Each structure stands twice: as structure tokens, then as C-alpha cells.
Amino acid sequence: MGALLVAGQWVIDDRRSDREVQISSRQSEQAERRENVRFVRDRSADERAPRPFAGMDLGHQNLAGLQMSSADLRGAYLVGTRLDSAVLTGANLTNAGLSGTTFTGANLRGADLSCRDEPKFVACNGSAMGVRFVSADLAKSDLVDVNLSYADLGDANLVEANLRGARFFAAKLYAADLSGAIVSGTDFAGACYDDLTRWPTEFTPPPPADPRSCN
Template sequence: MRERSSSDADLPRPFAALDLADQSLGGLQLRGAIFSGASLSGATFDGADLSGAKLSKADLTKAQLQGTDLTGAILLQTNMTGAYMLVVNLSGANLVEANLTGAHLPGANLTGAILTAANLTRADLSAADLSGALMTGAELANANPAETTLAGMHLPDVNLTSICWDDSTKWPANFTPPSDRTGCNE
């Protein structure tokens, strides 16, 4: 892995379908790398550059991605259940049908991300920025968007059942937030 880590975006990095579970890959330059279908559960990518990486259908269950750059990454149908992604940059990322159940995303940058039909049940989105994110059909039941910027988001058909929000949550213009905050008590 380390010998294929480089700031040279033209260097081929095919890691598709490899088993890299529980590996320490923090700080690596993996811009544009191909991890589609790879097993990355429990792997550590803290501070890595995965901008433009292709991670479709990869397993990132309980992976550590603190401070990781995933700008413009393709994460279609990726499993990120319970992943720890403090201050991760997912701006412009494609997360269509991604599973982020119970993921920890405090301070995450999700501006302009495509989260169509993504599952964010019980996800911690506190202080995250989802400005301009597309979330058609997304599942946000019991999620925590306290102190989160949701302004400019597209929220058609989004399930906000028992979502835990507070007065600092910034909702889209002309949007009435759900009155039920029972998720805050769970």
C-alpha cells in the first residue's frame, strides 16, 4: 500500500476487491484510488487523501476516517455502518444508497454531496455542513443533526422520524422542522 501511495494522481492504484480489513492506512495519498468492493472494515484512514477515490460497494464498517479527504469520492452502495468520520470532507461525494447507520460524522463537510436513498439512521451529524446536499429518499430516523447546517438542502421524501435537532440546526428556507424530538431522548 505505502509504495502505491503518492500525490501523483495519474499513478494507478487498483485495490478493488482486496481484503484490507483492520489495516492502518492513515495519512496516505490515495487520490483517485480504486477500492470498489474492497473489505476495509475497521481500517484506519485518518488524515488520508482519498479525494476522487472509487469506493462503490466497499465495506467500511467501523472504519476510522478522521480528517480524511473524500472530496468527490464515489461511495455508491458503500457500507459505512458505525464508521468514525470526525471532520471528514465528503463535499461533492456520491453516496447514493450508502449505509451510514450509526456513523459518527460530527463536523463533517457534506456540502453538495449526493445522499439519495442513503441510510443515516442514528447517524451523528452534529455540527456537520450539509448545505446543498441532495437527500431524496434518504433515511434520517433517529439521526442527530444538532448544530448542523441543512440550509440549501433538498429534502423531498426524507424520513425525519424521531430526528434529534436543536435550535442551532439551520434548516432550508421555508422548511418546517419536525415537531417530534423523541430521538433526543434515546
């Protein structure tokens, strides 16, 4: 009986120790993110300051409206992050984690959101699935091989954007402007669009999908 009680206590102690480790790990992650956000905000306030945010964990944070033009966000963790109305002109977001990120009304003109083979960062899968780009300015941006399935690009400016190899299954392209965009190898099958969507000259898109499939 005594041995059973001791063994049971060991199990309880092990579980308690595991919980404490998990709690400590979460607290450490939250503290790191708070410090990262403070650093980003400080650099955003100074127009002349460099913005070396590569590899930072900024997941699920509110960075809406910040000035981050030419920011280095390579490999940054931006999952679930709010970047609505942020200025990201010329920003480098290659290999950044963007699942669930919102860019509503953001200025991403000339930004690079593609995937690159960089040993310093974990290779991304080119996914921007479900990302909100509503009314975002993505003119001349680089979205090569990016998976934009289920993304909301309503009223987005994609003029002269490089969309080579990108995928738009179930993406919303209502009133989006793709004039002059590079669409070689781009897959628009299953995308939802309307009469206000503008396409590159001499490009014929596939028939629009049932709007219900893009909800």
C-alpha cells in the first residue's frame, strides 16, 4: 500500500511539474512578444529608424496603423496579428507566417510576401490562406507562389503585382484591381469575383465560383 501511495504521489508531482513548465513557457512567450511589440512601436515612431524585425514573434498582437515602411520582417511570426491600416511599403515579409493575419486598408505597395530559400529562416510553405487584404494596396508587390486560398482581397489594389504561381482557390476578389499583374502560372480556379474585378489585358479568368464556396 505504501508503495502505491508513493507511486501515485510521483505521478501527481510529475503532472504538477509539467503544468508548471507549460505555464512558465507561456509566460516567457508572452513577455517576449510584449518586448517585441514595444521595440516595433518604438522604431515605427521614428521615420528614420531602421526596422530590423526579422524572425520576431509578433503573433496575435495589435500592430494596426503603425509606420513600418521598408521593415525587415523576414521569417517573422505574424499569425493572427492585426496590421490593419499599417504602412508596409517596400517591406520584406518573405517567409513570414501570415495565417489569420489581417491587412485591411494596409499599404503594402512594393512589399515582398513571397517565399525564399534562406538558411537563416525556416522555409515557409508560401501560405497566406485566409488572410484579410480588404482594400489593401498591394500594387507591385511580390506574391510569387503564395497560396492565397480563402483570402479576402475585396477592393484590393493588385496593379502590376507579381502573382506568378499564386493560388486563389475560394479567394474573394470582388472589385479587386489586377490590371497589369503578372499571372503566369497563377491558379484562379475556384476564386470568387464580380463585374467590378479588373483583370490584366488579354487575360481570360476561369468562371467565378459560387459565392457560397468563398464564405
